[in-house]
Amino acid sequence: MRKSAEEALRTRERIVDAGVQRTSIDGISGVSIGDLAGTLGMSKAGVVGPFGSQEQLQLAVIARAKQTFVAAVIQPGLRREAGLPRLRACVRAWCRYLGDGTFPGGCFVTSASAELDGRPGVLRDAVVDLVVQWRDFLHLQITTAQAAGQLARRRTPDDLVTILNGIAMSANQEIQLLGDKAAARRAERLMLAQLDAWKPAG
Amino acid sequence: MRKSAEEALRTRERIVDAGVQRTSIDGISGVSIGDLAGTLGMSKAGVVGPFGSQEQLQLAVIARAKQTFVAAVIQPGLRREAGLPRLRACVRAWCRYLGDGTFPGGCFVTSASAELDGRPGVLRDAVVDLVVQWRDFLHLQITTAQAAGQLARRRTPDDLVTILNGIAMSANQEIQLLGDKAAARRAERLMLAQLDAWKPAG
Numbered sequence: 001m002r003k004s005a006e007e008a009l010r011t012r013e014r015i016v017d018a019g020v021q022r023t024s025i026d027g028i029s030g031v032s033i034g035d036l037a038g039t040l041g042m043s044k045a046g047v048v049g050p051f052g053s054q055e056q057l058q059l060a061v062i063a064r065a066k067q068t069f070v071a072a073v074i075q076p077g078l079r080r081e082a083g084l085p086r087l088r089a090c091v092r093a094w095c096r097y098l099g100d101g102t103f104p105g106g107c108f109v110t111s112a113s114a115e116l117d118g119r120p121g122v123l124r125d126a127v128v129d130l131v132v133q134w135r136d137f138l139h140l141q142i143t144t145a146q147a148a149g150q151l152a153r154r155r156t157p158d159d160l161v162t163i164l165n166g167i168a169m170s171a172n173q174e175i176q177l178l179g180d181k182a183a184a185r186r187a188e189r190l191m192l193a194q195l196d197a198w199k200p201a202g
Numbered sequence: 203m204r205k206s207a208e209e210a211l212r213t214r215e216r217i218v219d220a221g222v223q224r225t226s227i228d229g230i231s232g233v234s235i236g237d238l239a240g241t242l243g244m245s246k247a248g249v250v251g252p253f254g255s256q257e258q259l260q261l262a263v264i265a266r267a268k269q270t271f272v273a274a275v276i277q278p279g280l281r282r283e284a285g286l287p288r289l290r291a292c293v294r295a296w297c298r299y300l301g302d303g304t305f306p307g308g309c310f311v312t313s314a315s316a317e318l319d320g321r322p323g324v325l326r327d328a329v330v331d332l333v334v335q336w337r338d339f340l341h342l343q344i345t346t347a348q349a350a351g352q353l354a355r356r357r358t359p360d361d362l363v364t365i366l367n368g369i370a371m372s373a374n375q376e377i378q379l380l381g382d383k384a385a386a387r388r389a390e391r392l393m394l395a396q397l398d399a400w401k402p403a404g
Binding site: 024025026027029030104105106110111113114115116117118119124127128131132158159162163165166167168169170171173174176177178183186187190197 | 226227228229231232306307308312313315316317318319320321326329330333334360361364365367368369370371372373375376378379380385388389392399
């Protein structure tokens with residue numbers, strides 16, 4: 001790669017990084033190009049230029065948030081066998097991610113979902129994709145665990161997806177809004193207890 | 203009350219009503235006085251005037267959202283005996299409220315919490331108050347039910363608060379972001395099943 005191309009890539013990365021940080025606190029719509037330019041010591045044209053438009057920059061921010069979530073929560077699970085072991089590893093990584101301030105404003109997807117759910121457009125579509133992919137991943141681990149006899153087969157996988165996502169969102173609110181330092185560990189204990197409650201009888 | 207005072211009150215109510223509707227979709231920070239003035243066919247000065255400042259108007263919007271939640275979710279519970287009967291009645295009303303589009307953008311408090319959690323100030327404080335009051339109400343019903351032997355005493359009330367709030371937030375996302383029409387009834391079934399799982403053994 002030529003030097004100038006490397007530099008262009010690095011500039012792009014810096015802008016996206018700053019965008020993720022600010023968006024996590026102020027929301028997708030709350031971050032202006034002017035704010036970002038100020039944070040980065042760049043001109044507004046220099047901030048938007050590498051992306052072509054503000055919307056493309058916002059999409060790049062959402063894509064980066066996804067990469068971060070995958071690295072923090074899904075990757076640790078992929079080192080374990082599919083099914084219940086992977087699900088339990090992801091639950092532990094997920095609660096660590098919620099508690100350790102990966103994003104300064106808390107879970108990026110929860111914030112973006114609440115912000116954009118009523119506003120049709122490509123940004124909302126991108127957040128729907130993230131949520132659906134994560135739900136599909138959880139669903140697959142649950143059905144794999146059921147097929148392996150690790151979780152009861154009579155239960156509806158969607159029910160467990162709803163409960164696990166819910167405990168995570170609740171913990172995110174307890175941490176971010178209420179400053180509850182015990183919330184991440186409580187969420188891990190509660191999620192693992194829900195998995196235990198789904199073990200096959202006998 | 204004199205005619206002009208009545209009119210002033212009605213105008214104030216109209217502004218707050220429009221503010222709640224818009225805020226539920228665009229967020230507290232996303233609604234401008236100009237938007238509201240346009241919606242209401244009023245001047246910007248006419249919109250802010252009755253409140254003194256934009257922030258006081260925003261606080262009036264949050265207070266109205268609280269009244270709406272109390273009327274929709276808590277009042278139906280107050281007609282039943284404190285403890286498990288009241289908790290079950292509130293769970294049913296809560297899920298009805300999530301599913302019936304009381305606020306066009308979904309649960310007002312969930313949206314406001316995700317939006318404001320990283321932004322210190324009186325608006326954030328007002329949302330913290332709402333969340334804490336609701337958690338205290340749930341907590342009181344749980345401990346009352348435990349004292350009456352309706353729920354197991356060994357369990358930690360905060361755990362159930364986290365789980366019930368979580369299922370509600372999950373359902374809110376499923377309804378608002380994913381358009382899942384079955385989500386409200388699923389949430390009711392899951393919350394009632396959690397209460398059943400907390401029944402004392404034997």
